Amino acid sequence: MQKLIIGIDLGGSSCKVGLVNREGQLLHFLVKPTPVDEGYTHVLSLFQQMTEQLLQEAGNSWDEIAGIGVGVPAILNLEKGDIVEAVNLKWKHVPFREDLERLWQVPVRVDNDSNVAALGEMWTGAGKGVSHLLCLTIGTGVGSGVIINGQIYHGANASAGEIGHMQVREEGGRPCNCGRSGCLETEVSATAILSDALEQVQGLDTGILREEYLRTGCLTAKSVIQYAQKGDPTSLAILERVGILLGKTLARMCYLLNPQLIVIGGGVSNAGDALFKPLNQAFRTAEMPRVFENTTIVKAQLGNQAGMIGAAWLIHDLIP
Amino acid sequence: MQKLIIGIDLGGSSCKVGLVNREGQLLHFLVKPTPVDEGYTHVLSLFQQMTEQLLQEAGNSWDEIAGIGVGVPAILNLEKGDIVEAVNLKWKHVPFREDLERLWQVPVRVDNDSNVAALGEMWTGAGKGVSHLLCLTIGTGVGSGVIINGQIYHGANASAGEIGHMQVREEGGRPCNCGRSGCLETEVSATAILSDALEQVQGLDTGILREEYLRTGCLTAKSVIQYAQKGDPTSLAILERVGILLGKTLARMCYLLNPQLIVIGGGVSNAGDALFKPLNQAFRTAEMPRVFENTTIVKAQLGNQAGMIGAAWLIHDLIP
Numbered sequence A, B: 001m002q003k004l005i006i007g008i009d010l011g012g013s014s015c016k017v018g019l020v021n022r023e024g025q026l027l028h029f030l031v032k033p034t035p036v037d038e039g040y041t042h043v044l045s046l047f048q049q050m051t052e053q054l055l056q057e058a059g060n061s062w063d064e065i066a067g068i069g070v071g072v073p074a075i076l077n078l079e080k081g082d083i084v085e086a087v088n089l090k091w092k093h094v095p096f097r098e099d100l101e102r103l104w105q106v107p108v109r110v111d112n113d114s115n116v117a118a119l120g121e122m123w124t125g126a127g128k129g130v131s132h133l134l135c136l137t138i139g140t141g142v143g144s145g146v147i148i149n150g151q152i153y154h155g156a157n158a159s160a161g162e163i164g165h166m167q168v169r170e171e172g173g174r175p176c177n178c179g180r181s182g183c184l185e186t187e188v189s190a191t192a193i194l195s196d197a198l199e200q201v202q203g204l205d206t207g208i209l210r211e212e213y214l215r216t217g218c219l220t221a222k223s224v225i226q227y228a229q230k231g232d233p234t235s236l237a238i239l240e241r242v243g244i245l246l247g248k249t250l251a252r253m254c255y256l257l258n259p260q261l262i263v264i265g266g267g268v269s270n271a272g273d274a275l276f277k278p279l280n281q282a283f284r285t286a287e288m289p290r291v292f293e294n295t296t297i298v299k300a301q302l303g304n305q306a307g308m309i310g311a312a313w314l315i316h317d318l319i320p
Helices: A040-058 A096-104 A113-124 A184-188 A190-202 A208-216 A221-229 A233-257 A267-271 A273-286 A303-313 B040-058 B096-104 B113-124 B184-188 B190-202 B208-216 B221-229 B233-257 B267-271 B273-286 B303-313
Strands: A004-010 A014-021 A026-033 A065-072 A075-077 A082-086 A091-094 A108-112 A133-138 A142-148 A261-265 A296-299 B004-010 B014-021 B026-033 B065-072 B075-077 B082-086 B091-094 B108-112 B133-138 B142-148 B261-265 B296-299
Touching: A004 A040, A004 A113, A004 A303, A014 A040, A014 A303, A026 A040, A026 A303, A040 A096, A065 A096, A065 A113, A065 A303, A075 A108, A082 A096, A096 A108, A108 A113, A113 A133, A113 A142, A113 A261, A113 A303, A133 A233, A133 A267, A142 A184, A142 B233, A184 A190, A184 A233, A190 A208, A190 A221, A190 A233, A190 A267, A208 A221, A208 A233, A221 A233, A221 A267, A221 A273, A233 A273, A233 B142, A233 B233, A261 A267, A267 A273, A273 A296, B004 B040, B004 B113, B004 B303, B014 B040, B014 B303, B026 B040, B026 B303, B040 B096, B065 B096, B065 B113, B065 B303, B075 B108, B082 B096, B096 B108, B108 B113, B113 B133, B113 B142, B113 B261, B113 B303, B133 B233, B133 B267, B142 B184, B184 B190, B184 B233, B190 B208, B190 B221, B190 B233, B190 B267, B208 B221, B208 B233, B221 B233, B221 B267, B221 B273, B233 B273, B261 B267, B267 B273, B273 B296
Parallel strands: A004 A065, A065 A108, A133 A261, A261 A296, B004 B065, B065 B108, B133 B261, B261 B296
Antiparallel strands: A004 A014, A014 A026, A075 A082, A082 A091, A133 A142, B004 B014, B014 B026, B075 B082, B082 B091, B133 B142
């Protein structure tokens, strides 16, 4: 009786393997570091070991598994399930799905990490019941998944939603590793918040951010977010700039996509009102009333579990 | 034997009624001025009169008509086929599809003008055989239709693709009737080209544009396009600015949508290389190689017939 799914969220730093039921509930999961330097075959061995351990700990058997969905930070050839390139994993041109189906002898489906996060939020998170939604993940980088009619929209060659290098600042943007400057990733990510904070503390005489910097010799985006929540004006101003730029950018996207919902996840989304207030205001100012009245912007709900749940969603139609 | 479709393209200035076969060929058509000032019921009477005349002239009968598709410059409630608002026609809240089905006693489907133009190009024009495409119409205003999996994508409340008021210039943009400035419509439309030309001729001592302006007392976007094709440097510079801005804007859209094809129609698309060369170069510069290598930008092929053919497409699945 195949009533369960294994959802895997493979990242550059950790590998998460979860057991999910037909309702999208995460029943049990394991997390281990990704052995990036050991290479591709080591990751496959880890997959095998972790899935066995998962089933053993949960008290389930392979007979109950309808299939395995995998989210991976990669450019994919979706038809074949091949990985074209996974920069953070240092993989190029590997027959991923084929290898995994040989390994497990159950159906395997793969998609990229931003897309499975979006599917997770659609299935049981902030986007539950919504057909047309845009789900951004804002952490070190910026990714998104475009959901249309309840399905991930992949585009011409699986690049739809890869918004990290969309230019959002014409003048004075930070240089990006893509060779341009002012990309969404250099302006609103955790990396952008950190850069801004480091620039700010140089020019300050006092303040909690500068104190931390002088005490510890470093800063993180997380500390900026925490200080903002405590009311630190410098941290609030940094997040306000991010919120305004993100709000304007989302407005531009909505002229094209008119989604019902925009879900924002990733570490930066933890900033709460310090981010969402200026964001929402900039969005409303830049968008037609007809659209902003019909588009809600919310924080993601599933946190680090979105990837596993969304990866499992790739298999949900195989459960009888 | 229902083997034919009537496709209607209702605009603010003209009403086009065409007879289309199951392959999307336009067999016969009529064009008359839209009686905007006479109001809604006069337009319905015109529809009735023109469809009768069309069938008579073509030698066909109502028995052969599978249905009627209508494109209309309006915000629609698609579920009911009601018009929420059609500014140029001065209509608000009319039960459009219901009235038309009562009038004709055949199935009627409606969509907005930009969407049916996109469907026409997809069916028999520049987008033939393409599943994911973006089709822009750039004339007095700017509209677009987003086609995904061979269907128009409407979004949360039928506003998807309404890109005219997307802000594309942060600083120094022209004021727009939406209350903001630097909208796509104020920067790349025929209206924008004309505004730019009028500004240019004030500062010029010589040149073909200035000569026409002094001789006739006016200028048109069409004359700018014609002079550019003859090599006039002022006209070329105007279209280059439009091309660059449009190329950058399309690049931003493609980060989200990754279409196979972008089709550009409307009067401004007649500018040829003077527009498309700078446009393509700006697009390639602003876009990831992976996307620009897979996205082609072409001129629309169906001209003023796209609307009738695309409106007919709304009915194509009703032909046995």
